[in-house]
Amino acid sequence: MASTNGITVRSATRDDLPALTNLVETGFGMRYEExxxxxxxxxxxxxxxLVAVDGDRIVGHTVDREMTFTVPGERTVAASGISAVVVAPTHRRRGILRALYTEQHARTEAEGLPLTAFTASEGTIYGRFGYGTAIVRDFISIDRRRAEFRPTTPDPGGVNIASVEEAAPHIREVYDRWRRLVPGAQQRPEPSWELCFTDPQRYRGGASGLFALVHPDGYALYRRQWQETAEVASVWEFRAVTAEAHIALWRVLLSMDLVTKVEGDISDNDPLPYLLTDPRLVQVTGRRDHLWVRLMDIPAALTARTYQRDLEAVVAVTDPFRAAGGTFALRIRDGLAECEPTTRTPDLELGLDVLGSLYLGQHRARTFAAAHRIQAKDQSILRAFDEAFTTDRDPELGWFF
Ligand SMILES: CC(C)(COP(=O)(O)OP(=O)(O)OC[C@H]1O[C@@H](n2cnc3c(N)ncnc32)[C@H](O)[C@@H]1OP(=O)(O)O)[C@@H](O)C(=O)NCCC(=O)NCCS
Incomplete structure (x- = not known):
């Protein structure tokens, strides 16, 4: 239990549930379905x-769950996935989030989890706590009536329609194969599946319930909605273990009679535009971060993933929030890293938030250097560091939390 300015942070109990649920609903402006x-x-x-209390009133809340994330190299790392962070509008900007986070991260340190992660409501809050955006997605919209596949694009077939209920076991099985390959994807616990298949009204935004397309190595969940002048199919969840499944599913999504627009979200290197005769049809309508990551234990986190080239560098990392930073000797051989504290002079200096952004391979070190957020002794060490952190596969978040 910690106390500042009359606000106490303590563990929540079952008795707190009604008040903390109302707080979360108030903060995010929605009501849960039963x-x-x-x-x-x-x-x-x-x-x-954890709750923050002012007298007998609950005015702040945060919760986490231990998650297993895939990292580059088809390896995994244990992380604290944080959710439902809220402070009452009556008590904002008095340091309550900071007090909750201080306690939350002290607990994560005590548990020895190398990483913390969450999805953020706003982009300006979390850098100060050592978080960087690790996964970013493009929202896309496709004029389906004009979409044609290139003559060279294969037509693997193998897709069937199914009710979500009958597809559920297959979807679970495919997801688990997929998440083992993809950095940023998590092992998916049963309540997350129940939530997905329950498909609450508030997830639908006025659109239909979920429809399912299944392929032996993939699936797509989508909704339909009439919007002003367009009949829209919105892809809710798309998972393809193989390139063939990816093509087969997109062929069906772009072949639906009556649909004029197909919407979804893709990662930077999704091959979808290159399957079509007119790649411009895959219009990017927005871009948004999905996952933010903070390394809690730099040696444990950096040695958990693999790398694309050898490297020998001394890296100084600044942690603005806790004591995870320091100077580390990073040695990479044949894709595997060794990392330990050192007193040697650094070759590279960066913030912990930048390391979080590089961790899953979405962002390039050279881009952060151009933004003056990595200082490198010389260009050759920057190039080696940049190339080492790249990955074969874009990171993707497995399930939203
Ligand atoms: C975001 C929220 C949790 C912040 O809580 P809070 O108690 O007001 O935050 P604090 O006073 O502890 O602020 C901590 C730091 O973050 C900054 N900060 C907080 N909210 C911010 C915001 N919306 N934009 C920019 N900076 C913000 C503060 O200036 C402060 O900076 P400092 O400690 O470096 O001086 C609260 O406004 C809220 O519940 N919002 C609605 C729900 C939401 O968006 N939750 C976050 C989900 S990821």
């Missing part, structure tokens, strides 16, 4: 929640 709330309470259990 079955949705049951699954959320199973997913993020009250024994992992």
């Amino acid at each position: 079955r949705e709330l049951d699954h959320i309470r199973e997913l993020f259990t009250v024994d992992r929640a």
Whole structure:
């Protein structure tokens, strides 16, 4: 229990549930549906929640769950996935988020988890806590009636329609194969599946319930909606273990009679535009960060993933929030890293937020150097560091939390 300015941060109890649920609903401006709330309470259990209290009133909340994330090299790392961070509008900007985070991160340190991660409501808050955007997605919109596949694009077939209920076991199985390959994807616990298949009304934005397309190595969940002048199919979740499944599913999504527009989100190197005769049809309508990452234990996190080239560098990392930073000797041979504290002079200097952004391979070190957020002794060490952190596969978030 920690106390500042009359505000106490403590573990939540079952008795707090009604008040903390109302606080979360108030903060995010929505109401949970009953079955949705049951699954959320199973997913993020009250024994992992912290509340900030002012007298007998709950004015702040945060909760986490231990998650297993895939990292580059088809390896995994344990992380604290943080969710439902809220401070009451009556008590904002008095340091309550900072107090909650201080306690939350002290607990994560005590548990020895190398990483913390979350999805953020705003982009300006979390750099000060050592977080960087690790996954970013493009929102896309395609004029389906004009979309044609190139003559050279294969037509692998193998896609069937199914009800979500009958497709559920297959979807679970494909997801688990997919997440083992993709940096940023997490092992998916049962309550997250229940939430997905419950498909609460508020997830639908006025569109239909979920439709399913299944392929032996993939699936797509999508909704349909009439919007002013367009009949829209919105892809909710798309997972393809193989390139063939990716093509086969997109062929069906872009072949639906009556649909005029197909919307979804893709990663930077998704091959979709290059399957079409007119790549310009895949219009990017927005871009948004999905996952923010903070390295809690730099040697443990950096040695968990693999790298694309050899490197020998002394790296100084500044942690603006806790004591995870320091100067580290990073030695990479044949894709594997060794990392330990050193007193040697650094070759590279960067903030912990930048390291979080590089960690899953989405962002390039050379870009951060151009933004003056990495200082390198010389260009050759920067190039080696930049190339080492690249990956074969774009990171993707497995399930939203
Ligand atoms: C975001 C929220 C949790 C912040 O809580 P808070 O108690 O007001 O935050 P604090 O006073 O502890 O602020 C901590 C730091 O973050 C900064 N900060 C907080 N909210 C910010 C915002 N929306 N934009 C920019 N900076 C912000 C503060 O200036 C402060 O900086 P400093 O400590 O370096 O001086 C709260 O406004 C909220 O509940 N918002 C609605 C729900 C939401 O967006 N939750 C976050 C989900 S990821």
